[in-house]
Amino acid sequence: MYMPNADIRARLEATVDPEAGAIPMFVYTDPDVYRLELENLFGRTWLYVAHESELPEAGSFVVRRMGEQSVIVGRGDDETVRVFLNSCRHRGMRLANEDFGCTEMWRCPYHGFTYGSKGEFLGTLIGAPYERQAYPEGLDKEALHLIEARVESYRGMIFATWNLDGPSLDEFLGNVRWYLDIVLGRAEMEVVGVPQKWIVPSGWKLPSENFCADAYHTATAHSFLARLKLVEGVDFGRDGYHVDPGGGHGLGIGVHDPAEGSYFPDSLEAEYARNLDAEQLGLLHRVKNFHGNVFPNLSFLIPNFIPMGDQLVSGMMLRLWQPIGPDKLEVWSWHLVERDAPAQWKRLARKMYVQTFGVSGMFDQDDTENWEAQTLNSNTALTRPDEVMLHYAMGISAAPLDDFPGPGAAYDGKFSEAAGRTFYRTWLDALLARGAA
Amino acid sequence: MTESIDSGTRIKPGTDLYAEVSDLLLREADALDNYRYDEWLGMLTEDVTYVMPVRTSQFLTDGKGFHGDATFFSDDRESLTTRVRRLETEFAWAETPPSRTRHFISNVLVHEREDGELGVRSSFMITRTRQDHGYQMFTGERQDRLRRGEDGELRFAGRVILPDQTVITATNLSVLF
Structure with missing residues (x-):
């Protein structure tokens, strides 16, 4: 039976010693280490998501992952490449369920919330079905904008990160x-x-x-x-x-x-x-x-x-x-x-x-x-x-x-x-x- | 990719030609499952092509999700021979010790084309176990072109393997389809 590490940080500090050429085997697959990796590494660092040739025209998108999270990498109608969490702001349903495509908007298959290619919630009539009846008090469009990662590219390679104010991609590389x-x-x-x-x-x-x-x-x-x-x-x-x-x-x-x-x-x-x-x-x-x-x-x-x-x-x-x-x-x-x-x-x-x-x-x-x-x-x-x-x-x-x-x-x-x-x-x-x- | 293989005259079950095709498919499966690779190579024409395209999740209106440019296999007789010789080196670690496979072939449809080649479409289920690991399973469709040689034997001149999976749930494809 797997026993959780009482203090995974202390164990890592005590055992991982790259400068001495010594790495403990448990770090390859330890569940507590993995949890730290998802949060502190994949949740923070620059991650490669796509090559520019995969997004040939406005509206082109591919579905990729950052860590375990599904993201949409899309070229907006303004030609800018953006990366969004593939998750509707209403109930967290995936917006893109095909591997790639070309679209002017993403419509959630669950309740029909709709987002433009820049990640914007599209608002009355097109944004949410029966919006005036369902939400007579109105919807805050800004708050419903898709969750967006920071994007930079180098030599055709598109990278994204959730760390909005960390080092630039140039510094990172x-x-x-x-x-x-x-x-x-x-x-x-x-x-x-x-x-x-x-x-x-x-x-x-x-x-x-x-x-x-x-x-x-x-x-x-x-x-x-x-x-x-x-x-x-x-x-x-x-x-x-x-x-x-x-x-x-x-x-x-x-x-x-x-x-x-x-x-x-x-x-x-x-x-x-x-x-x-x-x-x-x-x-x-x-x-x-x-x-x-x-x-x-x-x-x-x-x-x-x-x-x-x-x-x-x-x-x-x-x-x-x-x-x-x-x-x-x-x-x-x-x-x-x-x-x-x-x-x-x-x-x-x-x-x-x-x-x-x-x-x-x-x-x-x-x-x-x-x-x-x-x-x-x-x-x-x-x-x-x-x-x-x-x-x-x-x-x-x-x-x-x-x-x-x-x-x-x-x-x-x-x-x-x-x-x-x-x-x-x-x-x-x-x-x-x-x-x- | 599915258009051309069904063209020509349908050869129905119960005919001698259908029985001959079925027998070849069964002998091939038996050779592969029992590591008789030279016998298998003998069932291929000199100019055989062997291709497995990558599949993606797409809306039905966008097709079946196959994209000719990206493949899992893109082989010919020479490279298939290299793969087989590799398996025999004892240094092909993915198959040393070898996998145990079983090729189940069914749903066989045969058409005879004007040029004399046969178009054969079949479903496959291949199970694979290795060491003490659990089962890996591959399912999909094979589209074979069969041609009769000067010696009167039918041989595989082309095979397209259409996998059902978009993400292959196997460590490697060291088995032959």
Whole structure:
């Protein structure tokens, strides 16, 4: 039987020690920790909700989540993107019940309260049925405005937060922007279709930290790649850089010999050069793979280029690890591609993405297997009298490079957990409400 | 996606051709449930296509919720062969030890088109258990195109898998449909 933590804050303070490379296992799935996460982390920090290409015209909307809460991300009739709690102000019914669409207004299916695309309650005659008879004393339209989050975007990525007077998105992203420029800002990107969604019985932090700071697992977890000769050796996860940009974000960049030339389409070179500075462009030309996590739960990945026919190709993706319980998450996975990439590149990239990643992907199958079993172990450890401590010390005494072009602490070789330690430090500070989340 | 598969002449139950199609569907299910993957690959044409589109919640007036651009599978013979070879490496952790699956195939409708290919629509229910975990279940519709080879055998030339779920309630899709 699960015994509630008498003082979860004290236990976290006493046991979570990222700077010493020590994280207790219970934090993966503890229900009291999860409660703190929903309130102090997901309720406060910036969260990714959509890519601008998913909202092509006035009235376009998608239904997303912030923490466990359903939100509508909509482009209003004034073209501004807003985010609303997907909840009628009358009885809390969901307003949008389809996954996406285009509409001039949302009408609640329960009693018919109606809201415009800017979240405004539409008032007499159109706002609420039989309004004059039902509410002869009138309705306070301002008070019935949909609950609205704060919205900012960076390089086509739309973020929202319930923290109306916290740090700006630019401050929150900080150094990771330089790297997001390469991943998502190198060209005009478009989301291909709708996201794949599936449920994994795993705490949400396990995949987040995996994308943030775990290049080390690839040689073992994905060893079939080398066995099937899809990559040259099991060292494909090692050569390159691990970067701790600060703020709980983290990433790894796999690089190849510059003499091989860029793996990206030649025809986009001019667009890349317009959008990136010389050092970012130089790094792009060496990218073999690129993984990372924007704190807390948005991951990005340019998977290792593999040959499709006679062409080296990669299919990039964005991931949200949506918490739906202490030990369960919903994966949302979007494929993105340069809008002006050659048709053949787009076709191969999409194929490569689906075959290697996503719920049927040959990589993801192995990853989810690990996270599920770790979660089971964490759940069973909750009843142990001792504290099961886990090892997070890889690269703890390594010095960052002093000649790396990008900001933050960059380390030679991808085998480091530096950004993972910062992930847990940022997470702990947010849960204990120290500093800004 | 449902328009073309039912075109042509309806082949009714009780005919030899319907029995031949049914037998192929049953042998395929048996091969998949018993890890005889090479036998399964032998039931596919060289140019086979194997696609599972992502489904979304949409109003009925907006269609059935399938969007061609986003897929759960987008495979051909080469990639299906890679998937099968992967399962045989002992390093396919999602299937080591392997799942136990059972493919239930029903509601089979067969049409013969002018070009000689057969359009076969069926419902599937696939149960999967693994280790000591509970059941995972997949239901939906398969739309198969069957073509007769020079050796006289019918083979699958194309499969579209239409899942009922918008959110897949399974850790992974390491099983074949």
